[in-house]
Amino acid sequence: MSFHFKHAAAAALVAALAAPLGFAPVARAADVSLLNVSYDPTRELYQQFNKAFAETYKAETGKTIEIKASHGGSGKQARSVIDGLEADVVTLALAYDIDAIADKGFLAADWQKRLPDNSSPYTSTIVFLVRKGNPKGIKDWNDLVKPGVQVITPNPKTSGGARWNYLAAWAYALKHNGGDEAKAKAFVGSLFKNVPVLDTGARGSTVTFTERGVGDVLLAWENEAFLSKKEFGDDKFDIVIPSLSILAEPPVAIVDKNVDRKGTRAAAEAYLKALYTKAGQKIAAENFYRPRDPEIAKEYEKVFPKIDLVTIDDPAFGGWRKAQKTHFSDGGVFDQIYAN
Amino acid sequence: MSVSPIRDEPTPVKWAIVALAVIFIGLFILLPLINVFAQAFVKGWEAYALALVEPDALAAVRLTLLVTALSVTANTAMGLVMAWAITKFAFRGKSFLITLIDLPFSVSPVVAGLVFVLLFGAQGYFGPWLIDNGWKIIFSWPGITLATVFVTFPFVARELIPLMQEQGTNEEEAAVTLGAGGWRVFTRVTLPNIKWALLYGVLLCNARAMGEFGAVSVVSGHVRGETNTIPLQVEILYNEYQFQASFAVASLLAVLAIVTLVAKTVLEARLNARGRGH
Numbered sequence: 001m002s003f004h005f006k007h008a009a010a011a012a013l014v015a016a017l018a019a020p021l022g023f024a025p026v027a028r029a030a031d032v033s034l035l036n037v038s039y040d041p042t043r044e045l046y047q048q049f050n051k052a053f054a055e056t057y058k059a060e061t062g063k064t065i066e067i068k069a070s071h072g073g074s075g076k077q078a079r080s081v082i083d084g085l086e087a088d089v090v091t092l093a094l095a096y097d098i099d100a101i102a103d104k105g106f107l108a109a110d111w112q113k114r115l116p117d118n119s120s121p122y123t124s125t126i127v128f129l130v131r132k133g134n135p136k137g138i139k140d141w142n143d144l145v146k147p148g149v150q151v152i153t154p155n156p157k158t159s160g161g162a163r164w165n166y167l168a169a170w171a172y173a174l175k176h177n178g179g180d181e182a183k184a185k186a187f188v189g190s191l192f193k194n195v196p197v198l199d200t201g202a203r204g205s206t207v208t209f210t211e212r213g214v215g216d217v218l219l220a221w222e223n224e225a226f227l228s229k230k231e232f233g234d235d236k237f238d239i240v241i242p243s244l245s246i247l248a249e250p251p252v253a254i255v256d257k258n259v260d261r262k263g264t265r266a267a268a269e270a271y272l273k274a275l276y277t278k279a280g281q282k283i284a285a286e287n288f289y290r291p292r293d294p295e296i297a298k299e300y301e302k303v304f305p306k307i308d309l310v311t312i313d314d315p316a317f318g319g320w321r322k323a324q325k326t327h328f329s330d331g332g333v334f335d336q337i338y339a340n
Numbered sequence: 341m342s343v344s345p346i347r348d349e350p351t352p353v354k355w356a357i358v359a360l361a362v363i364f365i366g367l368f369i370l371l372p373l374i375n376v377f378a379q380a381f382v383k384g385w386e387a388y389a390l391a392l393v394e395p396d397a398l399a400a401v402r403l404t405l406l407v408t409a410l411s412v413t414a415n416t417a418m419g420l421v422m423a424w425a426i427t428k429f430a431f432r433g434k435s436f437l438i439t440l441i442d443l444p445f446s447v448s449p450v451v452a453g454l455v456f457v458l459l460f461g462a463q464g465y466f467g468p469w470l471i472d473n474g475w476k477i478i479f480s481w482p483g484i485t486l487a488t489v490f491v492t493f494p495f496v497a498r499e500l501i502p503l504m505q506e507q508g509t510n511e512e513e514a515a516v517t518l519g520a521g522g523w524r525v526f527t528r529v530t531l532p533n534i535k536w537a538l539l540y541g542v543l544l545c546n547a548r549a550m551g552e553f554g555a556v557s558v559v560s561g562h563v564r565g566e567t568n569t570i571p572l573q574v575e576i577l578y579n580e581y582q583f584q585a586s587f588a589v590a591s592l593l594a595v596l597a598i599v600t601l602v603a604k605t606v607l608e609a610r611l612n613a614r615g616r617g618h
Contacts, residue, residue: 084462085479085561
């Protein structure tokens with residue numbers, strides 16, 4: 001009766017052999033191919049921008065271009081590029097993550113001076129997303145440390161947005177305690193005691209809050225907060241603007257080592273420059289990133305509320321390298337407060 | 341017909357235990373499975389089909405099939421070699437080898453993925469050389485295949501070893517005395533004896549290879565339409581508010597689970613009926 005077995009074995013063998021032949025990775029159809037390694041919430045922004053850029057590029061150069069995208073927590077994405085993910089451009093959540101890639105020799109140390117506005121074609125900030133009607137009455141950062149309030153934020157170790165969240169809370173605590181760092185540490189510590197889950201990226205946290213219904217308040221990128229309202233409807237969530245927040249500058253850069261090996265520098269430069277054009281700025285604004293271009297900013301000024309913003313170069317932080325070392329390195333302030 | 345002590349239990353107790361078991365399975369296994377399909381079809385057949393033929397979803401299916409075909413083939417061959425070596429020969433360090441075969445079961449898949457990043461990543465031992473010579477391992481299909489091979493390595497060998505140990509070497513020895521060569525012994529004596537166990541191992545290996553998430557996630561790089569397998573694509577869609585599409589793609593894995601379950605039942609019947617010796 002062994003023919004049963006032979007049939008089965010033959011079928012399995014045919015399947016095993018046919019699959020790689022029939023489904024071998026398809027040859028590139030486009031003339032040029034770029035890989036944009038980005039952070040978590042930019043998915044919709046770059047889906048739209050990549051399509052628009054490909055059309056302009058074709059019109060201007062006659063060549064077809066294909067933009068591949070990878071999204072995840074900003075720190076994790078930087079790690080992947082360091083480990084060999086062949087990004088032509090990186091568009092991450094904060095400058096330190098690109099510094100970390102530069103430290104390994106993938107791009108020039110002065111990368112942030114190569115494009116206008118600190119190489120950040122759009123900005124954002126951190127706001128609160130609460131359930132409709134704000135049942136817990138959350139108005140400002142000090143409401144987040146109250147007992148019984150569940151706060152959702154991703155993990156500052158892996159997520160860029162979470163690091164902005166953390167630093168905005170820190171800035172608020174310093175301001176209201178006369179610059180006392182010990183008190184700021186206690187404040188941020190009690191805030192993180194109210195966090196039931198730490199996702200690795202901003203989008204994971206947003207889904208935890210919106211779709212899974214966990215928590216009372218989401219510390220979110222302004223663009224994530226707007227997108228959640230758009231996806232789920234205005235009747236589900238409210239955006240709360242705190243008295244103080246932080247100016248988040250998500251930077252973009254060409255990864256020199258990768259574009260030089262692949263011969264894609266010209267296309268990568270055109271890609272990043274397009275982010276600064278009127279059309280690029282408009283796409284950013286439509287996806288709820290604050291445009292840099294004054295004209296487009298004016299056009300969308302009703303969308304974005306005016307907020308009192310501190311910057312990462314504020315003496316309290318002293319730039320990303322110092323802030324990263326003090327707060328998020330191994331054994332840094334975040335490790336100290338989260339271990340307790 | 342064995343007389344079980346359960347028959348002496350009062351009927352209500354018996355029914356309570358049975359009901360408990362049924363409720364548990366219903367709640368923890370059946371309900372989530374049904375929910376996958378309910379969510380997948382929440383917008384109807386058309387949306388379901390559209391979600392599956394979307395280019396990134398198709399790319400994920402292709403990649404999963406490629407990776408599975410390669411790793412199942414490799415692990416079937418290596419599983420046979422391992423089981424053959426361990427059960428038909430005596431050598432030093434045999435029990436150590438058996439322990440090593442089981443290693444992937446006890447290592448977390450995340451660690452399994454990281455091992456390959458440390459070996460083949462740009463900062464790893466072989467990474468710089470590979471990059472200079474234009475080889476892409478990590479963040480490409482070869483790395484995903486390696487991680488999958490690692491995670492699914494024990495399945496075939498684990499199924500074969502106990503059976504082949506039980507069968508011993510008598511039949512092979514007899515064949516050799518009658519003048520059969522090595523290959524002939526293998527195809528005429530050993531293979532017919534182990535065929536159902538082998539298929540069973542291949543089946544489990546296949547199911548795990550298609551469904552692996554952790555190890556693959558570490559080495560994938562998550563490039564859309566290029567390095568995402570089906571489980572990774574499910575996560576991406578879910579994170580992009582495309583819940584219906586996410587569950588539609590997930591339903592492919594659920595179907596796989598059901599097919600595996602049915603095939604497993606059939607194979608188990610075969611194994612019990614006549615797999616163990618002739």
